[in-house]
Structure formats: C-alpha cells, structure tokens
Amino acid sequence: MTQLARSKAVAPPGTDRPPVIEMRDITISFGAVTALDRVSVRLFPGEVHALMGENGAGKSTLIKALTGVYTVDDGTVLVDGERHEFHSPAASQAAGISTVYQEVNLVPNLTVAENMMLGREPRRFGAIDVRAMNRAARKTLLHLGLDVDPATVLEDHPIAVQQLVAIARAVGVQAKVLILDEPTSSLDADEVEKLFAVMRRLREEGVAIVFVSHFLDQVYEIADRMTILRNGRLVEERMVAQTPRLELVRLMIGRELETLERLDRAPRTEAEGGAPLLTAIGLGRKNSLEATDLQLFEGEVVGIAGLLGSGRTELARLLYGADHADTGELTVRSERRRLRNPRQALARKIAFSSENRKAEGIVGDLTVADNMLLALQASRGWLRPVPQATRTRLVRDYIEALDIRPADPTALMRNLSGGNQQKVLLARWLIVQPEILILDEPTRGIDIGAKAQIQAKVAELAEKGLSVVFISAELEEVLRLSDRLVVMRDRHKIDERPNDDVSVRDVLEIIAGEAREQGDRDA
Amino acid sequence: MPEPTLVRRALRHPLLWPVLALLVLLLVNVVVNPSFLSVRMQDGHLYGNVIDIIRNSAPVMLVALGMTLVIATRGIDLSVGAIAAIAAAVACTRIVGAGDEGALVTAVMAVTYALVVCLLLGAWNGFLVAVLGIQPIIATLILMVAGRGISMAITDGQITTVNNPWFSDLASGFVLTLPLAFLVAFGMLLLTAALTRRTALGMLIEAVGINPEASRLAGVRSRTIIWTVYAFSGLCAGLAGLVIAANTNSVNANSLGLWIELDAILAVVIGGTSLMGGRFSLAGTFVGALFIATLTRTIPNIGIPSEVNYLFKAIVVIAVCLLQSPRARAMLRPRRRRPTPAPVIAKAGSPA
Numbered sequence: 001m002t003q004l005a006r007s008k009a010v011a012p013p014g015t016d017r018p019p020v021i022e023m024r025d026i027t028i029s030f031g032a033v034t035a036l037d038r039v040s041v042r043l044f045p046g047e048v049h050a051l052m053g054e055n056g057a058g059k060s061t062l063i064k065a066l067t068g069v070y071t072v073d074d075g076t077v078l079v080d081g082e083r084h085e086f087h088s089p090a091a092s093q094a095a096g097i098s099t100v101y102q103e104v105n106l107v108p109n110l111t112v113a114e115n116m117m118l119g120r121e122p123r124r125f126g127a128i129d130v131r132a133m134n135r136a137a138r139k140t141l142l143h144l145g146l147d148v149d150p151a152t153v154l155e156d157h158p159i160a161v162q163q164l165v166a167i168a169r170a171v172g173v174q175a176k177v178l179i180l181d182e183p184t185s186s187l188d189a190d191e192v193e194k195l196f197a198v199m200r201r202l203r204e205e206g207v208a209i210v211f212v213s214h215f216l217d218q219v220y221e222i223a224d225r226m227t228i229l230r231n232g233r234l235v236e237e238r239m240v241a242q243t244p245r246l247e248l249v250r251l252m253i254g255r256e257l258e259t260l261e262r263l264d265r266a267p268r269t270e271a272e273g274g275a276p277l278l279t280a281i282g283l284g285r286k287n288s289l290e291a292t293d294l295q296l297f298e299g300e301v302v303g304i305a306g307l308l309g310s311g312r313t314e315l316a317r318l319l320y321g322a323d324h325a326d327t328g329e330l331t332v333r334s335e336r337r338r339l340r341n342p343r344q345a346l347a348r349k350i351a352f353s354s355e356n357r358k359a360e361g362i363v364g365d366l367t368v369a370d371n372m373l374l375a376l377q378a379s380r381g382w383l384r385p386v387p388q389a390t391r392t393r394l395v396r397d398y399i400e401a402l403d404i405r406p407a408d409p410t411a412l413m414r415n416l417s418g419g420n421q422q423k424v425l426l427a428r429w430l431i432v433q434p435e436i437l438i439l440d441e442p443t444r445g446i447d448i449g450a451k452a453q454i455q456a457k458v459a460e461l462a463e464k465g466l467s468v469v470f471i472s473a474e475l476e477e478v479l480r481l482s483d484r485l486v487v488m489r490d491r492h493k494i495d496e497r498p499n500d501d502v503s504v505r506d507v508l509e510i511i512a513g514e515a516r517e518q519g520d521r522d523a
Numbered sequence: 524m525p526e527p528t529l530v531r532r533a534l535r536h537p538l539l540w541p542v543l544a545l546l547v548l549l550l551v552n553v554v555v556n557p558s559f560l561s562v563r564m565q566d567g568h569l570y571g572n573v574i575d576i577i578r579n580s581a582p583v584m585l586v587a588l589g590m591t592l593v594i595a596t597r598g599i600d601l602s603v604g605a606i607a608a609i610a611a612a613v614a615c616t617r618i619v620g621a622g623d624e625g626a627l628v629t630a631v632m633a634v635t636y637a638l639v640v641c642l643l644l645g646a647w648n649g650f651l652v653a654v655l656g657i658q659p660i661i662a663t664l665i666l667m668v669a670g671r672g673i674s675m676a677i678t679d680g681q682i683t684t685v686n687n688p689w690f691s692d693l694a695s696g697f698v699l700t701l702p703l704a705f706l707v708a709f710g711m712l713l714l715t716a717a718l719t720r721r722t723a724l725g726m727l728i729e730a731v732g733i734n735p736e737a738s739r740l741a742g743v744r745s746r747t748i749i750w751t752v753y754a755f756s757g758l759c760a761g762l763a764g765l766v767i768a769a770n771t772n773s774v775n776a777n778s779l780g781l782w783i784e785l786d787a788i789l790a791v792v793i794g795g796t797s798l799m800g801g802r803f804s805l806a807g808t809f810v811g812a813l814f815i816a817t818l819t820r821t822i823p824n825i826g827i828p829s830e831v832n833y834l835f836k837a838i839v840v841i842a843v844c845l846l847q848s849p850r851a852r853a854m855l856r857p858r859r860r861r862p863t864p865a866p867v868i869a870k871a872g873s874p875a
Contacts, residue, residue, distance in 0.1 A: 322740060346742040354740060363734045365801045370726050378742040382724040428741065 018081060020045050020176055020208050021097075026065055026075035030415055033406050035061040038075065039234045041227050043177060043208040048199060050219045050240065051212045052252055053229035054447040059212050060417065062229070063179055066210075067099045068092035096176035100166045100183055106154055108162075113137035113150035116169040140172040141165075144198045160187050167195065171202065178202060179210040182445045184218055188307045188473075196222050214447055216245060228252055249448060275334065277467050278350075278436055280319065282328035289314040290492040291328055296436060301458065301468040303482025303499065305475055305507050311491035312471045313355055316440045319469065320352035321345040332436075346379055351434035353425055355441035355471070357418065361425045364414030368404070369395045371413045372427045379432060398427035403453055419450030426454060430461070437461070438469040443477060455481060475504045487511060537795045541810040544793070544843045548817050555825045568697040572820060578694075578702035580816030582607070582780070584809065585708050585763040586787035587794075588715050589645075589756030591808045594791055596732045596749050597800030598652060598659035600756045603787060605670025606644050607764030607780030612677040613637040614765055615774040618685045630689035638761050644670070645757015649750035663753075667784070674776035684773040694770035704766050708812075711759065716805050725803070728752065732800030790815050793843055814843070 021043040028036040036058045043049050051059045064070040066077065068086030077084050079095045086092040089099075106115045113134045114121075122132040137150035146164055154162055163183060170178055180199075184192050199209055199222055211223055219226065220240060228235040228251045235251050277298050282291035289311045296302055306312045317323045319330070321339025330338050332348045339345045345352065354360035363371055372395055373386055380386065386394075395409045402423040406416075413421060422442060429437060439458065443451040458481055462468055472478050478485065485502055487495040487510045495510045533539065552559040552572070562571035586603045593600045617633035618624060644666060651662035696703035719725030730738045731745045738745055763783065768774045792798060793814055794807025818839055822832045845851040 320740075342740050343742045343744070352740065354737075359734075360736050360740055363730045363737055365733045366726070366729060370730070374726075374730055374738070374743070375741040377723045377726065378738075378744070380723070381744075382722050382727050382748070385721070385723040 017044055017046075019043055019078075020080060021066070022078040022081075023062070023066065024076045024078070026062065026077070027073050028061055028065055028070055029073055033408075033411070033415070035232050036065065037232045039229065039232070040075075041234075042237070043210060044225075045176070045206045045208050046203055047224045048203055048209045048211050048222050050223035050226035051210055051229070052219070052226050052248065053235075054252055054419070054449045057229040057252070057417075057447070058232040059229060060181065061232070063099065063181055063210070063212070066092065066177075067097060067179065093173065096174075097179065098170035098173050098175035098177070099179040099181065100163070100170050101181050106162060106166055106169070108155035109153060111151055111153055112141075112148055112157070112165050115154050115165060116140060116150070116172055118169070120173070137168075137172070140168050144168055144171065145194060160191050163187060164191065164195070167198070171198070175207060177208045177210065179212075181212045182214070183211075184213055184215060192218065214445065214451070216248070216448075220245070252448065277333060278319070279331040280328060281331075283315070283318050283325050283330060284327040285314065285318060285323060286326050288323065288491065289318060292488075292493050294319070294486065294493075296467050296469065298435075298467055299462055299465045300484065301462045301470055301482050302484045302486060303478035304469065304471045304486045304488060305478045305511070306488035307473070307511060310488040310511075311493075312488050313440055314491065315488070316352060316438045316469060316471055319345075320350060320438055322352060322354075343378075346375065346432065346434075349433070349435040350438065351375070351429035351432055351436070352438040353429055353440060353442055355444065357421060357425065357444075362413045362421050364412070366413055367410050368399070368413055368416065368424055369409035371424050372398060372431060375428050375432045394431055398431065402427055402457065417446075419446030422446055423450065423454065426457065434466070436467045436469070438471075440471045441473065442470075443472060443474070451477075475507050479504065479507070537804060538807055538810060540843070540846050541793050541795060541807055541814065544846060545810055545814045545817060548814065548821060548839075552817075552821055552824050559824065564700070567700060569700045572824070574702060576813065576816045576820050577705040579819065580812050581702075581704035581708040582763040582767050582783060583786045583790055583815050584812035585711055585759045585766065586756075586783055587790040587808045587812050588708075588711055588805065589752070589759030590784075590787045591791050591794070591796055591803050591805060592715070592719070592728060592752040593659070593756045594788075594796055594798060595728050595800055595803035596752055597735070598749065598753070599788070599798075600648060600663045600753065600760075601660065601784050602644070602648060602663040602666035602670055603756065603760035603763070604780040604783045605667050605674065606641050606757050606760040607767060607783060608674040608774070608776050609644065609670055609677065610637040610641050610761035610764035611768035611774040611779050612674040612683070612776050613640050614690070615683045615685045615768055616677055618687050618690060619683060624685070625687050625689075627689045630687050633690070634693075634765055637765060638758060641757045641761025641764075642754055643757075645754040645760070646750065648757065649753030652753060653746045653749035671776065674774075674779075678774060678776045680776070682773055682775045685768075686772065691769050691772050694766050704770075707762065707766065711762065712805060712809055715755075719805070724748070724751075729801055729803065733802075786815050787812075789840055793840075 019042040021041075023039070023041045025038040025040055026036050027034070027038055039058060039062060041051075041062065051062065053059050061070065065072050066086070068089045068091050071087055072085070077086065084091075084095055086095070107118070110118070113136075116137045117133050121128045122136060123129055124132065134150045141148055141150065144164070144167070146168065148157070148161060148165065154165060157165070167180070167183060183195060187195060199211070203209060211219070213219055223240045225238065226240055226243070227237050228248070230252060238248075276295040278294070278296040280292065280294040282293065283289070284291040292311070292315055294302070294315070304312045304315065314323070318325045319339075321341050321344050324340060325338050329336055332350065335348070339348075342352070363374065369391065373391060377386055398404070399407050399409065404420050404423045404427070413424065416424065426442065443454055455477065458468055458470065470478060470481050479499060479502060482499045485495075485497055485499045485507070486493055487507060489511055549560070559572050562569050562573055564570075586607070590600055590603065614633040614637040617636055618629055621629040621633070623629055648663050648666060651657045651665070652659050692703055693707070694704050698706055719728065727738070727743055727748055730741075730743060731748055735745055760780075764780055767779055790811035791808050792811070794804055794809070794811035796803040796807060818836055822835060827835050
C-alpha cells in the first residue's frame with residue numbers, strides 16, 4: 001500500500017530538501033466509519049500545500065491527526081525525519097505545528113493580545129506583563145500588516161479580523177508548519193489579499209503551509225503543490241501549475257460535472273400575479289440594519305449580495321424573528337405583524353438556516369435523525385412525537401435525496417463533515433415544508449460536490465413554488481440561483497434588480513459604489 | 524461491515540462502569556460479611572441488607588431523577604434538600620392539624636397538598652432560570668437557603684411528630700413483598716422514562732442542553748421546557764422529603780434532606796450524565812442512586828469508623844469518577860496498537 005502511495009507522489013520544488021512533515025499510511029476510524037484509510041502526505045519547507053477534497057474526503061480528519069486532536073489508529077508521522085506520536089494539541093504545537101481552524105477558536109472576551117499570547121504570556125515577577133504582551137502582539141500584527149490595537153477585546157472586532165488574529169496567533173509561535181483550514185471563508189477580497197501576502201512572506205521564510213480552501217481561484221493563486229483526497233483515501237499528489245482545473249475537480253469528486261451544469265436555470269421573468277408572499281417595509285433594528293424594504297413572491301429566489309457586515313445576515317434574522325425589529329412592518333400573506341420569535345415565523349411557514357452552522361445550527365451530540373426532525377418535532381410539541389414510521393421514512397428519504405454521508409441516521413451530528421452537516425440542516429428545514437426558506441450562507445466552507453447538490457436542490461424547490469431568500473458571499477452562486485438580486489452595503493439595501501445578465505463584475509461595481517473601483521480581481 | 528460482538532457492545536455500553544462499580548461494592552461487602560446478600564421472607568415481606576439498600580435508596584433516587592433532567596438542560600438544582608424539608612413540614616403540620624390524625628384521607632390530603640407546594644416551588648426556580656435568565660446555581664441557591672427558613676417557619680422550629688399509619692407506610696410499608704418507598708421511587712423512574720422517552724420531551728431537553736441557540740431557532744420552546752424540568756425536580760424532591768419524613772414519623776426542618784442535593788448530583792454523574800448538559804441516562808441515574816445507597820450501607824458493614832465515613836465516601840466516589848474518565852482509563856491501560864491484518868474495507872460513502 002505504501003508503495004502505491006509513493007508511486008503517486010510527485011517531485012516538489014527543490015527535491016533535495018527533505019520533507020518537514022511526512023505522514024505515512026495514516027488510518028483513523030470512528031466506530032464503523034473509516035474516516036482516513038492509509039493516507040500519506042508530505043510537506044516541504046517553503047511551500048504552500050493545498051489539501052483538496054470534497055466534504056467527508058478526510059481533510060479535516062487529516063489535519064486533526066496532524067495537530068494531535070485525533071489519535072492515529074495506524075500509520076506514522078515523521079517530523080524532520082523523526083517519528084512522533086501526537087496525543088494532544090500541545091504535543092503537536094511543541095513540534096512546531098500551528099493551526100488556524102475553520103471556525104475561529106479564540107476566547108471572545110479576552111483582548112487581542114491575550115488571545116495571541118495565550119499560554120505563553122510574558123511574565124514579570126510571576127505576574128503577566130501586560131505591556132510586554134501587548135508589545136509582542138503588536139509586533140506580530142505589524143509583521144502581518146494588520147492595524148489592530150492589541151489591547152482591544154476580541155469580540156468587539158468583526159469575524160474577519162478575529163480570523164486574522166487567529167492567524168497572527170499561529171504565526172507568533174514561530175511555527176515550522178502552519179495549517180490554515182478554510183481561513184478565507186469569512187474574509188473579503190482585501191483581507192484575502194492581506195492573508196496571501198502574509199502567506200507568501202512565511203513561505204519565503206521556509207514555513208510549510210497547509211492550505212485548505214474551497215475557493216479554487218485561491219488555491220491556484222497561492223498553492224504550489226496539492227494532495228487530493230476522496231472518501232478518506234489518497235487520490236493523488238500534484239503540482240498545482242500542472243493540473244488544469246477541470247481535471248482537479250474531476251479528481252476531487254470522481255464524477256462528471258453534470259450537477260454543476262444543470263444548475264443554470266432560466267430566471268423567472270414572468271410577471272408575478274397577485275400579492276407578494278412576504279413584504280417588509282422599512283424593517284430595521286438599531287445598530288444592525290437600517291430601514292429596508294423587501295418583497296418576495298411565490299416560487300421566487302431572491303439573492304442577497306453584499307460583503308460581510310453589509311446587513312445581509314441581519315436582514316435575514318429580522319425576517320425570521322430571530323432578532324426583534326425596532327422599526328418597520330412585516331406582512332406575511334396579508335397578515336401584518338412583526339415576528340417576535342422563530343416560532344411565530346415557523347407557524348407562518350418561514351424557515352431560516354443560519355450562517356453559523358456550529359453555534360446556531362447543529363446539535364452536535366444528537367443523532368443525524370434527531371437533528372433532521374428537530375424543527376418538525378418542536379412544531380408538534382413534545383407530547384406528540386413524530387411517529388416512528390414517519391420518522392424512519394423522512395430520514396431515509398432525505399439522506400438519499402441529499403446524498404448525506406455516512407448514510408447512517410444514528411451517526412452523531414458532530415462526527416459529520418461540514419457539508420454533510422449543512423445538508424442535514426437543509427433537510428431539517430425542508431421537513432417542516434416551509435413556503436419561505438431563508439438560507440444564509442448554506443454553502444460556506446463546503447466542497448464543490450455538496451455545494452452543487454445544495455444549489456440544485458434550491459433551484460428544484462423554487463421550481464415547485466418555494467420562495468427562497470438566498471444569501472451568500474459567493475457572488476457567482478447568488479447570480480446563478482437568483483431571479484431577483486438585492487445588493488446590500490453598510491447595513492442597508494443599495495440596489496435591487498431582476499437578475500438578467502447581471503455579471504459578477506456588475507455586482508462588485510454596485511457594492512464598491514462610486515467610491516472605489518474594485519472588482520477586477522474577480523472578473 | 525462486521526457487527527460488533529456482544530462483548531464489545533457491552534464493553535462500550537455507557538452503563539458498564541456504574542454497574543461494575545456497584546458490583547464491586549457489593550463484592551466487598553460479601554467478602555467482609557458472607558451473608559450480606561441473603562434475603563429472607565418474614566410475614567410476607569422480604570428482609571435483608573439488599574432490601575434495606577433499595578428502600579434507603581428511594582429518597583436519593585427520587586431527587587436524582589428530577590436532577591437528571593435539570594442537569595440535561597445545563598442546569599443544576601441546589602434547592603432540592605430545602606424543598607424536601609418544606610414538603611415534610613407541610614405534610615406533617617397538615618396531619619397534626621387535621622381532625623382525624625390517623626385517617627387515610629388525612630394522609631392523602633396532606634401528601635397532595637405538600638406535593639402541590641413543591642411543584643410551585645420548582646416552578647419558582649424555573650421562573651428564575653428560564654424567564655429571568657438567572658444562572659441556575661444562583662437561582663436555586665436562593666431557595667436552598669430560603670427553603671430551610673420556610674420549613675422552620677412552618678414547623679415553628681419544632682420537631683413535629685406525626686402519628687398516621689398510612690403516612691408511615693410510605694417509608695416502612697411493603698407491597699408485593701417489596702418496600703413501598705422503593706416502589707414509589709421505581710414507579711417514578713418508569714414514569715419519568717415514559718414521559719421523556721415515549722414522548723419527544725427527552726430529545727428536546729437534550730437539544731436545549733446541547734445547543735440552546737440552535738434549538739431556539741428550530742422553534743423549540745426552550746423556556747417552557749426549562750420551566751417544566753425545574754417544576755418536575757421540585758415535585759421529585761417533595762416526594763423524597765415525604766419518604767424521609769415517613770421513615771421517622773417526624774420532621775426536623777433543620778436536618779431533613781440536608782446535603783441530599785450533593786448525593787443526587789453524585790448519583791447523576793456516576794450514572795453517566797454529563798454536568799455539561801445534553802445526553803442523559805435515567806437508567807444510569809438509577810444505578811447511581813443504588814450505588815450511593817449501597818455505599819452508605821457499606822460503611823458500617825465493613826467497620827469503617829464513623830469519624831472517617833465522609834472521607835471514605837469521598838475516596839470511593841473519586842475512584843468511580845476516575846473509572847469513568849476516558850483519560851484516566853487510558854492511563855491505566857497499557858498502550859496497544861490496533862492489529863493491522865485484515866483491514867476493514869468500509870467505504871464511508873456506502874450505506875451501512
């Protein structure tokens with residue numbers, strides 16, 4: 001088996017240098033599920049190495065094996081040619097491996113500096129030397145070109161800055177290996193550039209960087225070499241420059257791209273007869289969203305585009321009653337009433353899938369089946385459990401329809417990959433048979449295959465008459481799915497138009513406004 | 524995919540360690556006193572150490588049942604001891620004050636009255652936690668302290684003694700050869716199990732305990748659920764208080780149910796329900812309560828001097844908790860490498 005894996009390896013730049021990390025035949029299982037099956041990966045100093053694969057391919061598991069979160073069942077990890085066994089994240093860190101996870105893993109109510117220096121605070125007479133700590137943190141931040149006051153509290157910063165602080169923390173420990181797991185999923189274009197500049201600098205300094213991202217553009221921009229995984233197995237190790245995109249996608253998903261093609265549906269242009277299903281007039285909330293109007297007709301997909309913090313999530317939450325609106329009015333099916341809580345929204349057949357999968361979506365310690373049925377059960381009340389037969393049928397149908405893996409209703413939700421969790425959440429909302437479905441970033445941090453499946457499902461449901469509010473940071477995706485486009489900036493709506501022949505560049509220009517000429521990057 | 528063998532399933536079963544701990548404890552007793560487990564029949568009732576244990580386990584078991592649900596919602600209820608005292612005080616003063624002190628109807632009325640009061644007290648806790656958002660440990664601490672005062676006020680600070688055979692039966696009576704107290708607790712266990720597992724209540728409690736925000740967005744009435752479990756915990760505590768009072772036919776507001784919250788929390792934890800909330804196990808709590816009762820019985824049986832009995836109890840509890848900690852178990856066990864031959868070809872994608 002090792003032989004096979006070796007034969008697939010390609011020569012990295014400067015083959016004369018030995019790899020800083022070599023993982024050989026790594027196998028990890030969770031109960032009956034084999035998450036990694038004899039996977040080998042090599043990391044060389046001074047390279048950006050992309051780890052590619054669908055959801056559930058084993059990327060996160062591999063990273064957790066390297067960072068000591070999971071213990072390896074079988075296989076060896078060599079650091080600088082020496083065998084290591086990581087039984088804890090601390091052991092991995094001590095070997096020079098630093099990680100920035102997909103979801104920001106910092107302490108929100110500590111300061112930026114405290115977060116960056118956590119566990120290695122400079123001390124003076126036994127007490128923490130706050131000034132020295134702030135100084136050290138500022139130095140690292142400046143090194144990364146970040147203008148953040150280290151003495152400010154972390155949670156007062158936007159998610160994007162928190163993410164950069166997490167990276168700064170990882171950089172600060174003088175790592176030999178830096179692992180970036182979906183670091184760019186909540187960054188805007190400027191911030192991505194900033195991050196890439198930092199990555200290039202670190203690469204020159206000889207750091208081996210593992211880069212996991214679902215944005216192919218970014219992989220092609222920054223990565224030198226890549227390892228492709230599928231279903232927990234090694235597919236191939238490749239040089240990025242010598243691998244055409246289409247081939248990469250084929251290697252990753254192991255099937256043709258039909259699903260992606262089929263998506264492009266004709267935008268609905270016919271005049272909607274009758275009254276809108278949902279009308280918001282001047283809906284707003286202090287410090288969150290300025291008065292905003294929105295209409296939604298039956299069977300229509302309204303895409304909301306805008307950068308992080310533009311008010312797109314805030315609008316979705318007000319429409320669902322997840323937050324209270326201070327101003328404006330909301331009319332759902334000719335009933336005028338501001339929604340005060342999610343239950344009221346659900347009673348009016350409105351469902352909302354939050355952008356924050358971990359904190360507001362999944363119930364990690366419950367099974368896939370329970371997670372799927374949670375909203376339905378909540379609406380029935382605890383006295384009327386969903387009958388066993390219905391339960392079995394619904395769960396089986398949705399696992400099949402959404403291609404959820406593992407196809408095991410009793411698997412614990414937290415053991416699923418991000419994309420599969422997202423599919424279970426989609427199933428949770430579809431099971432309550434909503435007429436209005438608000439999807440906030442339903443495809444963030446998940447791979448092409450799952451993304452295409454979710455998009456196809458949304459398109460299919462809209463054809464059947466479901467009204468959808470679709471929010472995504474990825475403009476291509478918003479444009480591909482929407483009938484109508486709403487563009488937001490600085491907490492209010494700045495544009496609304498039917499989606500005929502609107503291009504990404506058009507949207508970027510609207511977002512950028514007259515002030516800046518931005519958008520060339522994405523064209 | 525190979526089916527896990529029965530042995531392996533048993534080894535992985537969450538109840539393994541609590542049950543094992545209980546068995547070891549019984550074994551220790553048998554070694555010291557070979558006739559420890561013997562049970563004899565007398566006047567149609569069973570007698571013996573084991574019978575005593577299950578009878579004495581009733582109060583802790585009752586309190587622990589309510590506590591299990593509260594803990595599953597990420598909460599804790601420190602007021603159960605005080606509520607037990609209030610229940611006993613209310614019931615005893617009602618019985619003493621009744622026209623016919625020894626009548627069945629007097630006992631039934633007094634017990635019902637006391638339980639309603641406890642339900643209300645539990646609802647008060649629920650109100651503080653669910654509606655006002657006070658942290659459970661603080662919210663229930665209020666009643667833990669105030670409750671003693673209330674029960675003292677009800678009994679005028681006197682030890683109230685009652686004389687009602689029906690009431691005493693709650694602790695010392697036998698039905699179908701078994702102690703009534705145990706049957707009450709066991710019945711409550713079955714009731715709780717049916718209430719949580721035959722309906723969706725258990726799943727919703729767990730969902731609220733694991734991820735309150737996700738549950739709220741999914742439309743779960745978390746507030747109602749939290750309120751319900753505290754009220755239920757109050758009810759269970761009240762029932763426990765009545766059993767304790769019936770045992771001595773009296774109530775001492777100062778000492779009745781003192782520290783029972785700690786025994787109950789221990790029973791819950793030994794049973795495998797995490798204090799972090801989420802998944803709960805009523806069967807585990809049942810075993811946990813039996814363990815606590817057995818431990819209490821063990822101390823005199825194996826001749827531990829009474830001065831050190833708390834110390835002994837603490838040591839045993841620590842040992843059990845260590846047994847349950849995966850990390851501690853990993854340290855005890857020699858490191859093994861999984862044998863490599865015949866790798867399981869389990870495709871993650873294929874349906875299991």
